Amino acid sequence: MQRYTPARDIGYPAMMGTSIPAEDRLLTALEFGYQGRRGIVDGASAKVYRQGLDHDMRMAMTMTGMNNMPMTTRTAARTHSVTYGGRGQLRLVPSSALRVDAGAELTQWNADGTRWITKGANTPAPTLLTFQSWPDVRVLDIGAFAQGELRVSSAVSVNGGARLDRIVNRADGGLTTHDWVPTGNVGLRLFPFEGVVVRTSLGYGYRLPDPTELYGIAPRPDGFLYIGRAGLGTETNRNLELAVGYATGPLDAGVTVYRNEATT
Numbered sequence: 001m002q003r004y005t006p007a008r009d010i011g012y013p014a015m016m017g018t019s020i021p022a023e024d025r026l027l028t029a030l031e032f033g034y035q036g037r038r039g040i041v042d043g044a045s046a047k048v049y050r051q052g053l054d055h056d057m058r059m060a061m062t063m064t065g066m067n068n069m070p071m072t073t074r075t076a077a078r079t080h081s082v083t084y085g086g087r088g089q090l091r092l093v094p095s096s097a098l099r100v101d102a103g104a105e106l107t108q109w110n111a112d113g114t115r116w117i118t119k120g121a122n123t124p125a126p127t128l129l130t131f132q133s134w135p136d137v138r139v140l141d142i143g144a145f146a147q148g149e150l151r152v153s154s155a156v157s158v159n160g161g162a163r164l165d166r167i168v169n170r171a172d173g174g175l176t177t178h179d180w181v182p183t184g185n186v187g188l189r190l191f192p193f194e195g196v197v198v199r200t201s202l203g204y205g206y207r208l209p210d211p212t213e214l215y216g217i218a219p220r221p222d223g224f225l226y227i228g229r230a231g232l233g234t235e236t237n238r239n240l241e242l243a244v245g246y247a248t249g250p251l252d253a254g255v256t257v258y259r260n261e262a263t264t
Helices: 211-215
Strands: 002-004 018-038 041-064 070-095 098-120 127-151 156-171 177-190 196-207 217-219 225-227 235-248 251-263
Touching: 098 211, 127 211, 156 211
Parallel strands: none
Antiparallel strands: 002 018, 018 041, 041 070, 070 098, 098 127, 127 156, 156 177, 177 196, 196 235, 217 225, 235 251
């Protein structure tokens, strides 16, 4: 269990009068591990966790308005998020040449954020604006996976894996989306000479959009207003890699070239 409760400045020099008077993070996790041969099972591991964040930001700014009247703007923003999930995995050894890791994983991300802005020319009734930066967003990712390696000979081994995820995005007053995301990889390892390893792989991965990308209305320090798009699909990527390594005595050297391409 970890807890972090600081109060700090915002950190951007241009945002004078801005501070974070309260920020509370709490992480709770429980892990289990087993290592020992029972049949084809060589080991097992499991983890469950919960992480919460409460974030409070305040800003005060005074500018000169019409007729040289001073206008004061005060902003208060609150962000609350809870992420919890779990993962279980088995290491299987069906034969001396084959190893397989298989398991399942679940992640649930809940987040909401509200920004209140009060502005006026020092009048008794200033204007109050409310923005739902994150309108109670819920992102669920449930996946199952398997990854294996087969030693074909003393000089060649092949590996491959597959994963299937079910992703659900929801928000109060917003669009709900459901998506199946398949990913995987294949690879080859060669040992042509003593101390030399050649490895190549082709993999497909994914990345979930965050609440701001999906539903948010978020002014950023760069001066732009970011507006989310609820129909934004899960980002996928393709990665091709080739590596050559050499190790002998005190010398250990390697060269890797790769290409990564992302699409949405």
